[in-house]
Amino acid sequence: xxxxxxxxxxxxxxRGGLANMAGSALAGGTGVVVTWVVARTLGPELAGAFFAxxxxxxxxxxxxxxxxxxxxxxxxxxxxxxxxxxxxxPCLHTGIPPVAVLSLVLAVAMWTGAPAIARLTAGESAHVVxxxxxxxxxxxxxxxxxxxxxxxxxxxxxxxxxRPTVLLDRVLRSGLQLLAxxxxxxxxxxxxxxxxxxxxxxxxxxxPVTLLAGYAARRAYLAGRPDGxxxxxxxRRQLRRDFWRFTGPRAVAAxxxxxLQRVDVLLVAALGGLAPAAVYAVAGRFVVLIQFANQGLSQxxxxxxxxxxxxxxxxxxxxxxxxxxGWLVLVTWPINLLVIACAPHYLRLFxxxxxxxxxxxxxxxxxxxxxxxxxxxxxxxxxxxxTSANLGNVLVALAVMITLDVLLIPRWGALxxxxxxxxxxxxxxxxxxxxxxxxIGLHPFGPGTRAAALLALVCFGPSILIPSAAAVxxxxxxxxxxxxxxxxxxxxxxTRSRRRS
Numbered sequence: 133x134x135x136x137x138x139x140x141x142x143x144x145x146x147r148g149g150l151a152n153m154a155g156s157a158l159a160g161g162t163g164v165v166v167t168w169v170v171a172r173t174l175g176p177e178l179a180g181a182f183f184a185x186x187x188x189x190x191x192x193x194x195x196x197x198x199x200x201x202x203x204x205x206x207x208x209x210x211x212x213x214x215x216x217x218x219x220x221x222p223c224l225h226t227g228i229p230p231v232a233v234l235s236l237v238l239a240v241a242m243w244t245g246a247p248a249i250a251r252l253t254a255g256e257s258a259h260v261v262x263x264x265x266x267x268x269x270x271x272x273x274x275x276x277x278x279x280x281x282x283x284x285x286x287x288x289x290x291x292x293x294x295r296p297t298v299l300l301d302r303v304l305r306s307g308l309q310l311l312a313x314x315x316x317x318x319x320x321x322x323x324x325x326x327x328x329x330x331x332x333x334x335x336x337x338x339x340p341v342t343l344l345a346g347y348a349a350r351r352a353y354l355a356g357r358p359d360g361x362x363x364x365x366x367x368r369r370q371l372r373r374d375f376w377r378f379t380g381p382r383a384v385a386a387x388x389x390x391x392l393q394r395v396d397v398l399l400v401a402a403l404g405g406l407a408p409a410a411v412y413a414v415a416g417r418f419v420v421l422i423q424f425a426n427q428g429l430s431q432x433x434x435x436x437x438x439x440x441x442x443x444x445x446x447x448x449x450x451x452x453x454x455x456x457x458g459w460l461v462l463v464t465w466p467i468n469l470l471v472i473a474c475a476p477h478y479l480r481l482f483x484x485x486x487x488x489x490x491x492x493x494x495x496x497x498x499x500x501x502x503x504x505x506x507x508x509x510x511x512x513x514x515x516x517x518x519t520s521a522n523l524g525n526v527l528v529a530l531a532v533m534i535t536l537d538v539l540l541i542p543r544w545g546a547l548x549x550x551x552x553x554x555x556x557x558x559x560x561x562x563x564x565x566x567x568x569x570x571x572i573g574l575h576p577f578g579p580g581t582r583a584a585a586l587l588a589l590v591c592f593g594p595s596i597l598i599p600s601a602a603a604v605x606x607x608x609x610x611x612x613x614x615x616x617x618x619x620x621x622x623x624x625x626x627t628r629s630r631r632r633s
Contacts (some may be wrong), residue, residue, distance in 0.1 A: 458580025
């Protein structure tokens with residue numbers, strides 16, 4: 133791939149990434165508001181039960197997807213890049229039906245096991261077990277829709293179409309969740325607060341979004357299907373073998389990755405109680421916001437990176453990886469540094485009882501500086517076909533987190549869980565970083581990454597000691613980004629650059 137083509141890939145990633153990150157910012161913001169409504173309305177114990185139930189729901193949905201949220205981008209991109217577009221249909225038929233079947237099985241299991249899960253996570257709060265179990269069963273009904281929504285939107289991203297993900301998942305679903313949960317919160321002015329009602333309000337938006345995602349995936353497939361070319365049975369058989377050989381390790385890794393993000397809430401509830409679980413979930417909500425930004429950018433970069441690596445163009449892949457990491461640092465490091473500086477004020481918005489999570493926020497924000505500085509390294513390793521290494525890394529990180537959680541939560545509560553998650557995040561980024569560098573020759577520390585990191589530290593670092601300095605930091609940061617726009621490759625976002633492309 134020539135330098136011009138590499139720049140074109142960066143512009144394409146910028147175009148899709150900007151829209152995706154804007155949608156992700158909206159989704160993350162609405163998620164914070166939803167957390168605020170739940171925390172203020174239900175109180176610490178019921179809110180802790182709600183967060184534990186949604187954590188179990190997301191974890192089960194991740195298991196149902198079987199790792200196809202990576203494979204259904206990797207394989208369509210690889211098939212197109214290698215001239216085998218006639219296998220796109222068999223590829224989708226290989227990946228989607230097993231997800232539908234397993235999601236139904238897990239929904240039944242979650243419905244049946246809801247009372248046991250509620251008793252396990254409620255701890256000493258036995259009076260909330262009934263509501264907790266009912267909330268879990270409400271979520272179980274929507275579990276297949278959650279899994280299918282993610283998979284169908286993954287299909288559209290495999291065709292380099294970012295709009296359905298932005299409009300349906302980031303905007304429509306999160307907006308409907310905000311409206312429905314807010315309506316449930318308003319209803320508590322006249323009726324008693326009910327955990328099952330909040331669970332229904334939070335999950336119901338998956339129904340219209342799934343239907344629209346299916347329509348978008350079908351349109352993408354029909355538009356990208358080559359005419360007059362059919363596949364041989366032997367080709368389809370080989371594709372199925374290759375698909376699941378690639379996907380198998382990624383399926384386990386995807387579940388472990390979700391466990392890194394969600395199982396800690398369940399462990400805090402089981403080992404420390406529902407109230408500490410609510411404090412931990414509220415304090416760590418900003419991490420989800422940053423993960424949304426990372427996900428929004430990586431979903432745009434993913435198909436282009438897969439194509440570059442599948443054709444052996446490591447120079448283009450490295451430039452794309454470094455450029456995207458510079459953008460990620462530029463967006464997320466100020467958020468992390470501001471969260472560290474303003475943690476007491478941030479938590480007080482949710483209620484006085486949540487200010488106990490200041491140290492939790494600071495520990496997690498420090499770990500997120502390391503994680504975002506490595507860029508989307510986990511995705512780079514997967515797009516290079518190293519899914520077994522990816523699996524090993526995630527399992528090591530999960531073992532680190534669970535070990536630290538079991539040791540520290542009984543004594544330190546939410547702070548112990550934060551230490552466990554921070555340790556896991558560092559391990560889960562530094563291990564693949566070493567493997568990507570030694571095995572593929574890629575690394576994220578390009579000129580843009582270094583410039584963005586230094587600019588963020590210079591502008592926002594002083595606010596950690598002097599919070600009022602944040603007022604000066606924002607305009608200084610914007611001015612600095614403008615002066616460094618060439619090094620940061622911000623021209624890729626300009627309309628003029630895209631028109632030339």
